Amino acid sequence: MPERRLLFEHIDVPGIEGIDVYEREGGYRSLRKAVKEMSPDDVVKEVMTSNLRGRGGAGFPTGRKWSFLPKDGRTRYLVCNGDESEPGTCKDQEIIYRIPHLLLEGVLTSAYAIEAEHAFIYLRGEFKGGYLRLGRAIAEARAKGYLGDNVLGTGRRLEVTLYLGAGAYICGEETALLESLEGRRGMPRLKPPFPATSGLYDLPTVVNNVETLAAVVPIVAMGGAEYAKLGTKESAGTKLFSVSGNVRRPGNYEVELGKVTLGELLNDLAGGPPAGHTFKAAIPGGSSVPFLPPDKFDTPLDYESMRQAGTMLGSGGVIVLDDRASIVDTSLRLMEFYRHESCGKCTPCREGTMWLEQALRRMVTGDGRHGDLKTLEGLMAHIDGQTFCPLGDAAIAALGSALRLFRGEFVSCIAAQDHPLEEVAQ
Ligand SMILES: Cc1cc2nc3c(=O)[nH]c(=O)nc-3n(C[C@H](O)[C@H](O)[C@H](O)COP(=O)(O)O)c2cc1C
Ligand code: SF4
CATH class of the missing domain: 3.40.50.11540 (NADH-ubiquinone oxidoreductase 51kDa subunit)
Known part of the structure; x- marks a missing residue:
């Protein structure tokens, strides 16, 4: 391809x-x-x-x-x-x-x-x-x-x-x-x-x-x-995709929009996952869009198909995680970025990214509390659509999808910290 x-x-x-x-x-x-x-x-x-x-x-x-x-x-x-x-x-x-x-x-x-x-x-x-x-x-x-x-x-x-x-x-x-x-x-x-x-x-x-x-x-x-004539009717032309993370040949690739699936980009052009590993997820449009799990990797890379699959094409920066990556660690790393980059002009983004980062850090460092999943969801609800510019929504797009797609990882992360499993999962 x-x-x-x-x-x-x-x-x-x-x-x-x-x-x-x-x-x-x-x-x-x-x-x-x-x-x-x-x-x-x-x-x-x-x-x-x-x-x-x-x-x-x-x-x-x-x-x-x-x-x-x-x-x-x-x-x-x-x-x-x-x-x-x-x-x-x-x-x-x-x-x-x-x-x-x-x-x-x-x-x-x-x-x-x-x-x-x-x-x-x-x-x-x-x-x-x-x-x-x-x-x-x-x-x-x-x-x-x-x-x-x-x-x-x-x-x-x-x-x-x-x-x-x-x-x-x-x-x-x-x-x-x-x-x-x-x-x-x-x-x-x-x-x-x-x-x-x-x-x-x-x-x-x-x-x-x-x-x-x-x-x-x-x-x-x-x-x-x-x-x-290149690409599809709604997504015309070629687009550059930056592939990074757990692939054998990271780099920038130019393909016709809609003519190549995410999986083809990752496997055929970027060489697939490192030897002995499998893909776990990808964020296809920079860090500001929802995760896609591997069963959606057959989605064509164009604006409409990506939206139908529950994410967005965004900037075309594809961040790839394999089976070794922790979704909770990744979510924390991303939230650190948004907390640091929030310009501070509006409260939901300035405060929300800070509290989200703290809750995620607790989970990663062994201090997770059984109410932390609810805390994350409550904080995200206060950011969603409530901020002055789109950075607020961008900050929670990947985390929101991570909680839907990989909830078990968050649950077991907290449960490993000696909380009863059924309390955490609520
Ligand atoms: C937080 C945030 C960061 C952005 N960063 C970039 C960027 O680095 N480069 C860029 O071209 N557009 C960025 N955008 C989008 C721009 O606001 C704008 O839509 C874009 O430059 C328009 O160019 P286009 O119509 O050619 O896409 C960003 C938007 C937001 C909300
Ligand atoms: S949402 Fe935009 S304006 Fe508000 S604090 Fe964040 S970066 Fe600043």
């Missing part, structure tokens, strides 16, 4: 991070085609036709998002979300580090399409290597006339500013990212208004993920209709 490489087509070509090799492999043809042969609206139409959905996690249709920009003559901005702090997700980093001109070409082509003269690329604070690579790519592209005051002699202006965040997961949430980009502490803004009308500096702004913007390059090259 092969990969279907569009974004990664040239990623293994030696020297592809430099502009000369990138151009030799056909790079910057989409930008040239867009600015020389197409109007901005033509590019938006191609993206609409392609049925591309945002690859940052929510899967919102990209062309539709672009069409929300008000046509009122105000300055517009494009912001590329390269925060990528979702656990288990490292696909954007691979684009940025190994084929930075693909992202830059996607950003410039998309900025042209939405008629933004200025684009910002926001990178997570820890990603200094990617920052340097992209900085070099921008300088190379400027020297060749792909950005600046007179792009490819068309008289159009396209500028790109690189920004390194301070290393906070919440800054991947688009409005917290905008706060951070404006120089403030990264905390989510109230929505509405949405960035399309009041975004960066209160001006109309599109925020898109790295992979989404990179996908605009093949869409312009092949045409939206051809791109839409």
Whole structure:
């Protein structure tokens, strides 16, 4: 079962991070085609036709998002979300580090399409290597006339500013990212208004993920209709999946959406579980979505199928556990992350993640109490749908499913601590 490489087509070509090799492999043809042969609206139409959905996690249709920009003559901005702090997700980093001109070409082509003269690329604070690579790519592209005051002699202006965040997961949430980009502490803004009308500096702004913007390059090259033939009707195109954890060949794989099952990705591409072990579960969309047990591994990797199976495609970061992994330990590790990354703005998330972490830690360290399962469920009920931004729901998605699918592990974890089994199970 092969990969279907569009974004990664040239990623293994030696020297592809430099502009000369990138151009030799056909790079910057989409930008040239867009600015020389197409109007901005033509590019938006191609993206609409392609049925591309945002690859940052929510899967919102990209062309539709672009069409929300008000046509009122105000300055517009494009912001590329390269925060990528979702656990288990490292696909954007691979684009940025190994084929930075693909992202830059996607950003410039998309900025042209939405008629933004200025684009910002926001990178997570820890990603200094990617920052340097992209900085070099921008300088190379400027020297060749792909950005600046007179792009490819068309008289159009396209500028790109690189920004390194301070290393906070919440800054991947688009409005917290905008706060951070404006120089403030990264905390989510109230929505509405949405960035399309009041975004960066209160001006109309599109925020898109790295992979989404990179996908605009093949869409312009092949045409939206051809791109839409890849994948399924609702989930078009190819998608990058980051596979990590208990597999023999962890890494990033690009496949057509809906044409490959989770099991095929894990067994055929990622090499299956380590010798002598079997899969126990996977979280298919970063850590913010429910677990899937192995009897659901025949689910195709697309937005709709994953939802029907009780989880979400999310960022495409597949975290795999084999029979040695403890679900309770894993739940604690994830809750530590969310407690640490909660921005503290709203009480259910700030306090709830802290109490959930404490209850899980008690279980793991031998102090579990027989009421702890009820405590977990009660705390989750106070978070579910009650928080200011989606981080709260994200924090409890995996734990909620773990309690449904692997309740016995929690029960025996507490029972092993000398509590009568029937008391614990209640
Ligand atoms: C807590 C949280 C973290 C997020 N982190 C990221 C991220 O690292 N990268 C990203 O592209 N989107 C992230 N998102 C989603 C963004 O808010 C936004 O929907 C996305 O950048 C839009 O791009 P897309 O339409 O191309 O998917 C996050 C959302 C939440 C709630
Ligand atoms: S849900 Fe969490 S991260 Fe989001 S605003 Fe509230 S405290 Fe901050």
